[in-house]
Amino acid sequence: MQRPASIEKPMDLKQIKSLVQLMIENDLSRIELREGDTHILLRRGHPGTGNPAAAPPVVAPAAPVAATLPPAEQPAARYIRSPMVGTFYAAADPESKPFVGVGDEVEPDTVVCLVEAMKVFNEIKAEISGRITKVLVQNAQAVEYDQPLFEVAPA
Amino acid sequence: MFKRILVANRGEIALRIIRACRDMGIEAVAVYSRADRDAAYLNLAHDAICIGPEPAQLSYLNAAAIISAAEVADVQAIHPGYGFLAENPTFAQMCRDCRIEFIGPSAEAMRMLGNKVEARRLARRVKVPPVPGSPGPVANEDEAVAVAEKIGFPVMIKAAAGGGGRGMRPAHNEATLRTSFRNARAEAEAAFKDGSLYIEKLIERPRHVEVQILADQHGNTVHLWERDCSTQRRHQKLIEESPSPQISARTRAKLCAAAVRLARAAQYYSAGTCEFLVDEDEDFYFLEVNTRIQVEHPVTELVTGIDLVQWQIRIAAGERLKLKQDDVRQNGVAIECRINAESPDDGFRPCPGRIEQYLPPGGPGVRVDTHVYGGYVVSPHYDSLLAKLLVHRGTRAEAVSSMRRALSEFVVQPVKTTIPLHLALMEHSDFVKGNVDTGFVERVMTAGIRGPAPTQAGPQPSKSPGAN
DSSP states (O other): OOOOSSOOOOOOHHHHHHHHHHHHHHTOSEEEEEETTEEEEEEOSOTTTOOGGGSOOEEEEOHHHHHTOOGGGSOGGGEEEOSSSEEEESBSSTTSOBSOOTTOEEOTTOEEEEEEETTEEEEEEOOSOEEEEEEOSOTTEEEOTTOEEEEEEEO | OOSEEEEOOOHHHHHHHHHHHHHHTOEEEEEEEGGGTTOGGGGGSSEEEEEEOSSGGGTTTOHHHHHHHHHHHTOSEEEOOSSTTTTOHHHHHHHHHTTOEESSSOHHHHHHHHSHHHHHHHHHHTTOOBSOBOSSOOSSHHHHHHHHHHHOSSEEEEEEEEETTEEEEEESSHHHHHHHHHHHHHHHHHHHSOOOEEEEEOOSSOEEEEEEEEEOTTSOEEEEEEEEEEEEETTEEEEEEESOTTSOHHHHHHHHHHHHHHHHHTTOOEEEEEEEEEOTTSOEEEEEEEOSOOTTHHHHHHHHOOOHHHHHHHHHTTOOOOOOGGGOOOOSEEEEEEEESEEGGGTTEEOOEEOOEEEOOOSTTEEEEESOOTTOEEOTTSOOEEEEEEEEESSHHHHHHHHHHHHHHOEEESSOOSHHHHHHHHHSHHHHHTOOOTTHHHHHHHTTOOOOOOOOSSOOOOOOTTOO
């Protein structure tokens, strides 16, 4: 939540999707886009075959951009985000095991954590089905609205 | 003194509070909704916390989210700004119950002054009578006439369920009163499902004059003189100035003394404003008290040289007012124009969108309070205030002249703004003479005065994609 000295520009998936569409509509095999620190290269079709319709397009972002991709900019379905401001707790109480961990399967109604606000402990549900691939916050950490808590591989 | 304050607001007033904190060496924690997440002013805060989605109800009006953010950020106080939760006594009490100071008056004073009936009762007690009228709804035509004859024609018939200018009809004599009464009743039934009407004295060509109050928690109360806010449209202020060009020194003194009496009687502390209507005979009537810092507070800051937001913070921290009434002087004249993202030509329709070109005015005597800049996206979720343009000069003639200069320097493209309207008002002979009542803007607009074609001093805007 600490404000960065400069705001990093996130990769724009809407932009990539519309570039892919552009390639399909115009039967293009390659698009390369540079804008400031962002470099996007899209290739479509098998290299060397010259037949663009043969394979689905491949997205190959330049390495520096991929490394700085903030998780918040990924499609919402792949993250469980906090619906409120408060303090994140991984387990029901200090003695219990965490509600979920990496590798666990979740359903929409699965309780994945607690967020405490004004002394009220709120059970947070997954809202999606899938498998937990990352736990993004620590126990007793302050979280804000929309902050990604868990990364989920969709079912 | 507080180490850390949470700013429970957005836009220009959030930035104003952040600046006061930075001036005082206090850490400011900003909160924002998802709609405001890219706002540059957030970077001036020590920390910023996202509290909810775009709708104000779920973010800036979400008391639980704000207090949760305050606890998580470990602040000692919350500044509510204006609007949103600023005049919500429940919120003020919640803060204090959570051992977080609320930068404003006591919940009790807020509740009392926020209640129209209680506030008017208090005003009468300290000899600051409100607009004369029937104590409550009148049962029938005959009662309406009796009240009108007692307080004197002309009168205004008002729907009890109306407000903000709706459901009001004037009557200049008994015959009109009787006819209008019947019509008004039918209208009110249809529009508000409540036909109750009450009668109030009609103040013709009223001026809206308000007095700024500052009081500490040790019983010291001072006024910081008045602001004339008569240039308004549908009860929304467009232009404010201090001193008022249309009251005598005697009336000024009486108005300010009345405001102080009122504040003391309510045991008010922090910053607040007493609003009055002044008629052509310079008799004045109590309207209401605003228990918060106001949009137009910089007008008073410029004329008195006193930083109102800093004083709000000091007062909340328990400090004593160092100001003596005799020390508070009005120096020169200050005028403020509220620049909104609205189209006056189109019924003041709000015009959200991206600001491609932004060139603010500057130079001697010019102050611009704003959160916007080139590239800022005006969101449709909140009010349309873009910037407050102020000038402060030695005389009113110089202030009007500098305001004209500043308005014509101000470039905001392609979003439509009220800048052309302000230019037209600033050139209107009534405004220049300082002879303006609350009906002035409506009359000017009905007569069809539009803004002059903007002869912007800045470069021509380039073709802008995404212009709306």
